[in-house]
Amino acid sequence: MVRGPFYDKNGLKKGAWTSEEDYKLTCFIQRYGHSNWCKLPRLAGLSRCGKSCRLRWVNYLQPGVKRGNFTKEEEGLIIKLHEEAGNKWSMIAKNLPGRTDNEIKNHWHTHLKKHIKQNPKTSEVKEKFSGALKRKAKQKRESEIESVHASASSHQILESSSLSPEVSSPKFSSLGSDHSPVTGINWIEEDRRLASSFETCGDFWSEPFVADDMYIPYEFTISPYVSYYDDGIDLFDQVMQELPKN
DNA sequence: AATTCCCGCAACCGCATGACG
DNA sequence: TCGTCATGCGGTTGCGGGAAT
Numbered sequence: 070m071v072r073g074p075f076y077d078k079n080g081l082k083k084g085a086w087t088s089e090e091d092y093k094l095t096c097f098i099q100r101y102g103h104s105n106w107c108k109l110p111r112l113a114g115l116s117r118c119g120k121s122c123r124l125r126w127v128n129y130l131q132p133g134v135k136r137g138n139f140t141k142e143e144e145g146l147i148i149k150l151h152e153e154a155g156n157k158w159s160m161i162a163k164n165l166p167g168r169t170d171n172e173i174k175n176h177w178h179t180h181l182k183k184h185i186k187q188n189p190k191t192s193e194v195k196e197k198f199s200g201a202l203k204r205k206a207k208q209k210r211e212s213e214i215e216s217v218h219a220s221a222s223s224h225q226i227l228e229s230s231s232l233s234p235e236v237s238s239p240k241f242s243s244l245g246s247d248h249s250p251v252t253g254i255n256w257i258e259e260d261r262r263l264a265s266s267f268e269t270c271g272d273f274w275s276e277p278f279v280a281d282d283m284y285i286p287y288e289f290t291i292s293p294y295v296s297y298y299d300d301g302i303d304l305f306d307q308v309m310q311e312l313p314k315n
Numbered sequence: 316a317a318t319t320c321c322c323g324c325a326a327c328c329g330c331a332t333g334a335c336g
Numbered sequence: 337t338c339g340t341c342a343t344g345c346g347g348t349t350g351c352g353g354g355a356a357t
Contacts, residue, residue, distance in 0.1 A: 072325075072350060084325095084327090105342080119343085120328090120342095123343075124325090156345095156347090159345060170345075174347085175324050176323095
């Protein structure tokens with residue numbers, strides 16, 4: 070159901086991701102975070118562009134990503150938010166924990182659109198909502214920076230990002246299974262195997278992540294990873310309250 | 316049983332925006 | 337202030353499974 074793998078003129082791999090690539094990307098981000106998507110593929114030993122890695126992580130590998138059918142409640146919320154804000158898929162996704170913008174967009178085009186008679190609100194509503202989103206995003210970025218600095222100072226992030234079954238497996242446990250929804254990998258087993266490899270093979274973490282120069286830039290030594298699911302619902306409520314009552 | 320057609324969804328592409336020097 | 341680069345977002349593509357014929 071996906072495009073077959075191929076290589077472009079720059080030698081970058083395109084098309085469907087393999088379970089091995091998923092594994093490399095997941096392990097690398099768990100350990101080093103993803104502060105620089107451009108450098109990440111090379112350091113992780115992947116022949117992919119940064120954008121491709123980011124998309125794969127955000128839409129598929131990221132912890133908490135919910136797969137499967139949309140509930141009636143979720144569909145209702147999508148319809149409502151789409152009526153208010155239009156094709157702001159990322160905003161809509163923030164109001165549906167575990168759903169990605171891509172998945173919502175696909176679901177809209179394949180299921181919901183055909184059943185919905187468009188009822189666009191005024192441009193005033195859209196502009197106000199868009200402006201509020203930007204303000205909120207700026208505030209969030211600033212607070213994230215403070216948070217990362219505070220955590221880095223106590224080494225908590227580095228500790229939590231080290232790969233162990235207790236830490237890494239919950240990334241997929243929210244799916245109700247220890248298996249990746251796509252790769253079929255049993256991540257608990259994989260983590261055990263990985264931990265074993267780490268104990269018996271001292272250079273595991275230098276391959277394939279750092280194949281060439283054995284150097285991890287500073288930005289990868291402190292994970293900037295923060296909760297993906299923020300307070301979008303609060304924002305939506307706030308904006309709706311600001312709108313003039315007709 | 317074989318073929319065609321349609322649909323779902325993962326992934327790609329181009330553009331807009333923001334950060335940084 | 338301007339130019340460059342990285343990132344994020346939304347639109348689109350195209351493969352493959354399943355339904356229809």
